[in-house]
Amino acid sequence: MSAAIEAASAGVKVLVIDANEKAGGQLFKQIHKFFGSSMHRAGVRGIDIGRELLEKCEELGVEIWLDSLAIGIYDNLRVAVDRKTGFNEHKMILVEPKKIVIATGASENAVRFPGWTLPGVMGAGAAQTMINFHRVLPGKKVLTIGSGNVGLIVSYQLMQAGAEIEGIVEALPKINGYAVHASKLTREGIPIYTGYTVLEAHGKERVSEAVIAKVNPDWSTIPGTEKTIEVDTIAIAAGLKPLTGLAHMAGCQLTFDRFLGGWAPIHNEHMETTVPGIYIAGDSTGVEEANTAIEEGKLAGTAIAASLGYLDEKEADALQEAAWERLKGLREGAHGAERTQAKEHQLHAYAEYMERRGEVG
Amino acid sequence: MSLSASGVLTTEYLKEIGKYPSEERMKQGPVAVCECVEKIPCNPCESSCPFHAITIGENISELPCVTWGKCTGCGSCIPACSGLAVFVLNKSYSDEVGSVAFPYEYNYTFQVGDVVGAADRSGKRVCDGVIKRIVNTKKADRTTVVTLEVPIAFVDEVRSIYRERRS
Ligand SMILES: Cc1cc2nc3c(=O)[nH]c(=O)nc-3n(C[C@H](O)[C@H](O)[C@H](O)COP(=O)(O)OP(=O)(O)OC[C@H]3O[C@@H](n4cnc5c(N)ncnc54)[C@H](O)[C@@H]3O)c2cc1C
Ligand code: SF4
Ligand code: SF4
Numbered sequence: 001m002s003a004a005i006e007a008a009s010a011g012v013k014v015l016v017i018d019a020n021e022k023a024g025g026q027l028f029k030q031i032h033k034f035f036g037s038s039m040h041r042a043g044v045r046g047i048d049i050g051r052e053l054l055e056k057c058e059e060l061g062v063e064i065w066l067d068s069l070a071i072g073i074y075d076n077l078r079v080a081v082d083r084k085t086g087f088n089e090h091k092m093i094l095v096e097p098k099k100i101v102i103a104t105g106a107s108e109n110a111v112r113f114p115g116w117t118l119p120g121v122m123g124a125g126a127a128q129t130m131i132n133f134h135r136v137l138p139g140k141k142v143l144t145i146g147s148g149n150v151g152l153i154v155s156y157q158l159m160q161a162g163a164e165i166e167g168i169v170e171a172l173p174k175i176n177g178y179a180v181h182a183s184k185l186t187r188e189g190i191p192i193y194t195g196y197t198v199l200e201a202h203g204k205e206r207v208s209e210a211v212i213a214k215v216n217p218d219w220s221t222i223p224g225t226e227k228t229i230e231v232d233t234i235a236i237a238a239g240l241k242p243l244t245g246l247a248h249m250a251g252c253q254l255t256f257d258r259f260l261g262g263w264a265p266i267h268n269e270h271m272e273t274t275v276p277g278i279y280i281a282g283d284s285t286g287v288e289e290a291n292t293a294i295e296e297g298k299l300a301g302t303a304i305a306a307s308l309g310y311l312d313e314k315e316a317d318a319l320q321e322a323a324w325e326r327l328k329g330l331r332e333g334a335h336g337a338e339r340t341q342a343k344e345h346q347l348h349a350y351a352e353y354m355e356r357r358g359e360v361g
Numbered sequence: 362m363s364l365s366a367s368g369v370l371t372t373e374y375l376k377e378i379g380k381y382p383s384e385e386r387m388k389q390g391p392v393a394v395c396e397c398v399e400k401i402p403c404n405p406c407e408s409s410c411p412f413h414a415i416t417i418g419e420n421i422s423e424l425p426c427v428t429w430g431k432c433t434g435c436g437s438c439i440p441a442c443s444g445l446a447v448f449v450l451n452k453s454y455s456d457e458v459g460s461v462a463f464p465y466e467y468n469y470t471f472q473v474g475d476v477v478g479a480a481d482r483s484g485k486r487v488c489d490g491v492i493k494r495i496v497n498t499k500k501a502d503r504t505t506v507v508t509l510e511v512p513i514a515f516v517d518e519v520r521s522i523y524r525e526r527r528s
Contacts, residue, residue: 033443033502035403037421043405043441045502160467164526174365179399180444182368187521189484194366330402332422 001053001062002294003101003281006301006319008060010310015095016062017081019069023057024050025105026283027290029125029132031160032153035178036291037329046290047132053294073100073250077277099277099304102247103297106240106261106283111145115201124154124237131161139233143210144168145198149177151237156184158235165190166229169212171197171219197221201234210234240287247284251275255349259338260286266350270303270320271296274353279304286346288339291330298323369483370396372517382429382450387459387516391434391451395425396520397444409441439464440501449508450516459516460493462508469505471495471522478523479511486523488515 001023004014022028030046041049057064067084074080079095108123115121120139124146130136142163144155147170155165165185173195175182182192199211199221214225241262244254252265252273264286271279279300282293299320306316331340364370375381375396382392395406395415404421414431415438417423438447445464452459461479471477471492479490494508511519 033405033504035401035443037402038405038408042403043409043443162468174363175368178401178444179364179368179370180397180401180446183370183396183482184445186368187480187482187484188524189480189526192368329421332402332420336402336422 001057002297003103003279003301003304004062004297005053005056005060006298007305007310008057008062008301010302010305012305012308012310014060014062015097016057016064017068017070017079017083017095018064018066021067022054023064023066024054025103026125027053029128030153030290031132031157034290036289037326040291040294040326040330042291049290070104070246073246073278098308099279100250101271101279101281101297101300101304102250102265102273102284103280103282103293104243104246104284106287107243108236108240109238111198111236111238113198113200115203115207118201118203118207119205120203120207120232121201121234122236124150124235125240127233127235128154128157131157137161137163138235139231140164141166141231142233142235143198143212143229143231144235144237146170146237146239147172147175147177147182147192147194148237148239149181150240151235152177152181152185154235154237155190156181159185159188159190163233166231167191167193167212169196169198170194171215173217196227198234199226207231207234240283242284242287244284247273247278247280250278252278252280253349253353255346257286257342257345259342260288260346264346266346266353268350268354269299269324269347271300272303274350274357286339286342289330292327295323295327295330364398367483370398371482374398380424380426382427384452386429387450387452390453391436391449391460391462392429392432393427393434393436393438393447393449395427395438395442395447397425397442397446400424401444403443405441405443406438406447409438411435411437436462436496436506437500439506440498440504445504448520452513452516455513457513458510459513460508460510461490461516461519462494462506463520465505465507465522466503477509479509479515479519480521480523481515481518482520484521484524487518488512490515490519490522 008014027046027050036042069082072080083093085091201207213221242264247265254263265273281296281300302319305311400422402422404417407415407417449462478486481487490509490511496506
């Protein structure tokens with residue numbers, strides 16, 4: 001949406017396609033106040049940031065197709081879309097834009113253990129969608145796997161929705177997310193089991209108990225430390241990985257980086273991938289956060305407006321420079337150094353790849 | 362256990378790193394404490410203070426620093442903090458009791474005057490307290506600020522209302 005806003009405000013005609021019933025992705029589930037700089041609306045709840053972006057899109061006349069899935073990108077930037085055309089009615093449509101921005105976000109990593117297919121075992125993101133979007137409580141006694149920010153925030157929101165968190169299990173010896181998020185939970189008496197993993201889940205019709213155990217530094221479990229916890233839900237928050245299907249299919253080059261969640265398309269400083277005309281932004285080019293996704297979207301949007309002749313180069317350069325400045329600020333601090341490096345690596349990989357291709361071609 | 366292993370901060374640690382107001386300062390009047398000791402990119406507390414008593418600076422990952430002398434204890438920073446990590450402590454109005462103001466984002470039924478259990482940073486019930494104030498401003502955007510009066514010895518420890526675990 002951020003790319004759409006930048007491009008549309010320069011005069012570009014924009015169509016947004018989203019598989020959800022509402023545009024805005026993750027933001028509509030993020031009912032907590034965001035971190036970041038107050039310049040970037042930190043302290044504002046994610047859901048309100050989403051609403052603002054959506055309103056801006058509507059104001060600018062951006063066309064939005066909801067419940068519509070982009071299923072493939074073919075030669076010459078053609079996109080096949082399974083478009084919703086009515087109640088329970090879909091139609092396959094071929095869209096032929098001049099430029100494409102892929103901003104498909106990320107998908108949740110699974111953790112496999114005996115019993116992981118039992119009803120009640122779900123991704124933390126799914127649990128969050130249920131409580132904050134559909135307003136259904138997935139269960140009353142929840143065990144969360146993973147203490148990253150997603151695990152901590154979703155646990156907190158499950159509590160706000162009326163569930164009890166039976167515990168948060170983290171295999172590392174330390175909590176992975178922000179300490180302030182953890183402290184919010186500990187002062188409500190939520191146990192955080194650092195150095196523990198989930199061994200298995202039991203249950204007949206749905207999960208009824210989980211067995212956890214201490215782990216050695218090499219992740220092998222320590223016999224005799226097993227603990228059985230009565231639960232009706234297990235929420236897995238074991239990280240996200242970029243959703244790269246569309247980019248991959250279009251032939252965009254990817255690189256692997258564990259700090260960005262795995263394989264992700266490489267791009268230049270305008271967010272253009274190795275396939276000319278296809279741009280990428282947000283979690284789909286490396287799992288980060290909403291603020292960075294918004295800035296990357298701005299980069300892609302202004303670059304597109306400039307290359308289509310809607311923005312003069314000077315103006316576009318200034319906008320891009322400002323966005324990079326803000327991105328730099330967002331990637332500072334304890335959790336940012338690795339990401340900064342990984343993002344630089346993507347830019348290098350792009351340059352190298354294009355150079356190699358130039359030599360061959 | 363360390364903060365990173367348990368998620369529980371201690372008053373001792375805050376004192377050690379110079380982020381806790383002195384006894385003397387708390388005796389003079391209400392004062393804010395930012396229990397935020399990990400470098401994260403975040404600064405709404407800084408811009409929320411009408412008296413410019415909180416500084417983070419250009420690099421938003423620096424730790425917030427409260428200038429105790431400038432702080433009036435007004436509490437504007439409590440709901441502004443995304444990490445729900447700012448508290449206002451007051452040991453100035455009595456020798457027996459003091460108060461702790463904290464953010465609260467759950468449904469509640471308690472009212473001013475109610476006696477409730479008071480929980481420390483680990484969720485343990487350490488004493489009882491009396492609800493003195495419940496504030497919901499538009500600016501606080503659905504974060505309630507509760508002021509709880511507790512025996513003065515517990516002001517440094519109490520950080521929430523005790524919650525009975527539901528199972
Ligand atoms: C629990 C949690 C807490 C978070 N807290 C914060 C926070 O405090 N601060 C912060 O800055 N960030 C936070 N984030 C991260 C932030 O939400 C994401 O980084 C951000 O939303 C990424 O934006 P995006 O546009 O890249 O992807 P998304 O928001 O995931 O959007 C992707 C969209 O693409 C659609 N889509 C995917 N594939 C297709 C397809 N083939 N066809 C059509 N549509 C498709 C999806 O339906 C979705 O709407 C949090 C995330 C989570 C899960
Ligand atoms: S209590 Fe008021 S004066 Fe003190 S730091 Fe917070 S906002 Fe500033
Ligand atoms: S707003 Fe809260 S979490 Fe953010 S820096 Fe200030 S005290 Fe820390």
